[in-house]
Amino acid sequence: MTNWNGVFPAVTTKMSPDGRVDMEATRKSVERLVDAGVNGIVMLPMLGENASLNDTEREHVLRGAAEAIAGRVPMLSGLAAITTEQAQSLARSMKSWGAEGFMAFPSLGYKTDARETVAWYRAIAGATDLPLMIYNNPIAYGVDVTPDVLEQLADVPEIVCIKEESGDVRRVTDIFNALGERFAVFCGVDDQVLESVALGATGWVSGMTNAWPRECVALFDLCSEGRFSQARDLYRILTPAFHLDTHVKLVQYIKLAEHLVYGAPEWTRAPRLPLSGVEREHVTAVVEAASAALAARA
Template identity: 55%
Template sequence: MQVNWKGVFPAVTTKLKDDGSLDHEAIKAGLNRLIDSGVGGVVMMGMVGESAQLTPEEKRTVIKLAVETVNGRVPVIAGLAEATTANAVQYAKDAEALGVQGLMVFPGLTYKSDARETIAFYRTIAQASTLAILLYNNPRGYGVDLTPDVVAQLLEEPTIEAIKEESYDTTRVTDLISRFGDRLAVVCGVDDLVLESVALGVTCWVSGMANAVPKESVELLNLAVTGDYERARKLYRALIDVFHLDTHVKLVQYIKLAENITAGYSETVKAPRLKLEGEERQKVVAIVEKTLANVRALSK
């Protein structure tokens, strides 16, 4: 299956039991819920999936469960977030053997590589498998910026097909599209910039809060891509407060709490993250409940 970089690709949360172990049945049920909501693909083991906190065996187990559960209905993308090039290469090979269709590749973790090192890192991974590659550009989070000049060199690798643009600078979207055209799919990576990104030509969105509100997220993207901006703006305004939660350092806890409210899945996270409590938890609950009320009001 080739990856068609269109539609909502949730960065899927990893469902855990109270003891922190993988909840296989909840992982499978969550994937089916997302697919039934009309998503275009799923991204496993991204940052929202707590990739950095899972053991190598756990990460591969989640990918295997996803491939088996999805069963070809949509593309499965495996997040690749490793600290060494050797581990990244092995992960790419293992993910391909497990049957995913693509990799969302983070910069090397823990080290802020310069442009030459960054290019070498991504090229080595691209050559390790035949999988489609989605570059992950989040300079705020990881200190490495995949600028258009860096991307131009990376596109010498034919399997590099797309970039998850999370620089929080919408001018980057236009710069990339105008420079690379159809050679590179530019994917929105920030929930509260999705409508702005679509207006500039984006048709694919890797979303965290789509875990909690998948149907609404799919509807929003479809409205915008088809040019119905009047309805899209109304829905976007209804969802915007919960989308803002996707940009916070505790986005994993916020998304899991929102998903608990909307779908009943556990809030459990891997340490050092802890479940929300007290006033902070109450604030997030209030935002989610207000958002759901806003969405219901639109349908009246």
């Protein structure tokens, strides 16, 4: 039985200045995360520029990450496609490349209604025997997997979890009220993690954990243990940086944070461009303030 819980960073795919995948840097970042105590890894999320890669690159990333993880924690792959047939084919391929589960996006090419959304996730779940996390981000993708939709998927055993990123933390309670413990609920946005865990979420797919993995694991553990006074102190330090995870440029922001914190390459694939000017200064100031506060707290 799948028992995903804890901190699952959504790993950035490291690039060279000319936009090629830097697998050595990606592997090092994965090893750093696992060594810091995360509970799982999500490769090729939206934060990992999934839609910008071709299948050869996706295979390279998954196989390399699987080698670096070496079975120490579960490795999920983001699964993003336009058509149902493409999604099913990609799921089968990703399983052969080492994925142990999926974080499945809605269709990238069409905003499905509720009936179509149910059919989409049923079809993907049936493509392999691997467990699946639904990626619910209606703000970005215009498709909302509501409790009503989840109820229609409750009989699909491969679907075990939902990454809840609707922006409304009340949704966590609504899911539990409608479905009990049928699905694990993961917080899907960094600046709602304390609130989500307080309401019963048992996992966190996190962006800024790429920069501060030990601190984010410590924060999640404090919340899970009900030690909210201590958790709030740490959360307040990190929340300004966590807000960066909700911006349309979160890929650039989080890669810059990694670069500032531990020297990882910040490069992205066009049309994303490196940050510059006032925007770069703002992100740098937020990250450096968090790093200084964390150092003073240590």
